[in-house]
Amino acid sequence: MAQKGFLLIADITGYTVFLTSSELEHAQGVLDALFKSIFAEIRAPITLSNLQGDAALAHLPDLSVPQRQFPLDAIERIYCSFANTLAAMRLNTTCTCNACRNMGSLDLKFFLHHGEYATQTLAGRSELQGPEVIRLHRLMKNSVTKATGIRAYALVTESAADAIGLPDFFTNAVAHVEHSDDFGDTVCRIYDLAPVFAKWRASRRVFVERDEPLAFESMEVDLPVPPAIAWAYLTDVDKKIRWQQGLDGMTMTGLAGGRVVAGAVQHCAHGKDSTVHEIVDWRPFDYVTWHIGTPMGTVARQTAEFTPLAGGGTHLSLRSAKVESANAFAQALVRAMMPLVAAKKLAATQRASKAALEKLVAEDGAAAGKQTAA
Known part of the structure; x- marks a missing residue:
């Protein structure tokens, strides 16, 4: 059934080089932990469609969007989960194998698009279909890092930015255009996720604990x-x-x-x-x-x-x-x-x-x- 909504890909940067230059058994353990950190945060109302090697494809119908900034909050939450897991593994390992030494080459990037797509159940899995799904996959082969120097980023297409409806936020993001023979120019906005994680790590916890005295009943x-x-x-x-x-x-x-x-x-x-x-x-x-x-x-x-x-x-x-x-x-x-x-x-x-x-x-x-x- 065709519907309109957000299409999201979370793609591990450096995946192929990491696998080919590391001991397979250790590399698989590292990647398994990182994928788990991603999947743990792809929650309702976002639906995971499938895993495509180094990337996870998910979707969010318009009718399920709880508030305008939700797609951005969700991306940042997934990234912080990934980056925190990677940082913890790098800090806690004493192993000197190639896989453990090469963990620092890994990172995560996102591709967010908005448009019409269809879902079809194949072999018990929900597959996404349509030209806009293909467009999103084309954007994964891009010049973003070469043009901006940013490795951990969210690429948000103009249609996705318009659907979110926060022009002031996207004005401060980096303007970028990707071209493909199939779709021509796709106008995008790029924002760096590394400062998001740095701020998340540095922020102090302010919390009302369940067992502390309350002003009145909870x-x-x-x-x-x-x-x-x-x-x-x-x-x-x-x-x-x-x-x-x-x-x-x-x-x-x-x-x-x-x-x-x-x-x-x-x-x-x-x-x-x-x-x-x-x-x-x-x-x-x-x-x-x-x-x-x-x-x-x-x-x-x-x-x-x-x-x-x-x-x-x-x-x-x-x-x-x-x-x-x-x-x-x-x-x-x-x-x-x-x-x-x-x-x-x-x-x-x-x-x-x-x-x-x-x-x-x-x-x-x-x-x-x-x-x-x-």
Whole structure:
């Protein structure tokens, strides 16, 4: 059946040279670990089609895209998983064989396209077909590294960039054109993934642990959608305002090229008042932590954690720690006031929000099912 959506290839750089210049048994062990790190992150709503030697082909129908920046977040998550696995193997090995010495020549690159394609089941596997699938494969033989010097990159075609709809982000990416006899010129944008991994490694963990004292009861809810879909309900203001109770409006500032990242701020309006939720730790699609402004310059840490469930669902845990401040007097005073002034109201709002979120996810799922059937 033909459909429109994103086509994605994750391709290991240096694969052939690594195999031909290394001991086969050790090389296979290294590559097996790296492929596992890739496959572990190709999750719903992305569907893995097949493995083609050194590359994995996957697709994402338009109807399954949870938020605009999702394809970029997914690519970065896959790359960080791969790069972290490779770095750990290089650090921990004491072996002097060629395979272990040559690991540093490996890297990962991505090719993202958008267009029409068809799926066909062959020998129990879902195969992708169509001219746009062929175009994507043609792009794997390219001049990107020669022209830019970038080895770990995401090549995003113009049609994919337009479908994502974040022009400010792609303005800062490297413009590139690839030519083929079959398709002529394909306009692309290239962005370097090495700085993404460096930032990921350097970022500090800010988290509300399950066993630490909370300001009020946590929200614990099982949602019948995968983590990447549940993630959007908490991080996309247009979705969050539909279920978060006690709010009159919600806006966001501090975006990076239109993308939500650490440092972005959710502004939540409550009548004449407002609260500020600054994202201080951003790990799609595992957890996100905000610092919420509270009285006297104190802040409250709040973490939304997403745990995959058997069967494809997600357990969401939304936890708010007691307020904190470098000013011990302000911290003690606000902590003493919270149970008297706001804790019961916040707990009630959280329970109402949980019910609204469950209802919204169910309604959206039913609507998506009808749209797919149509």
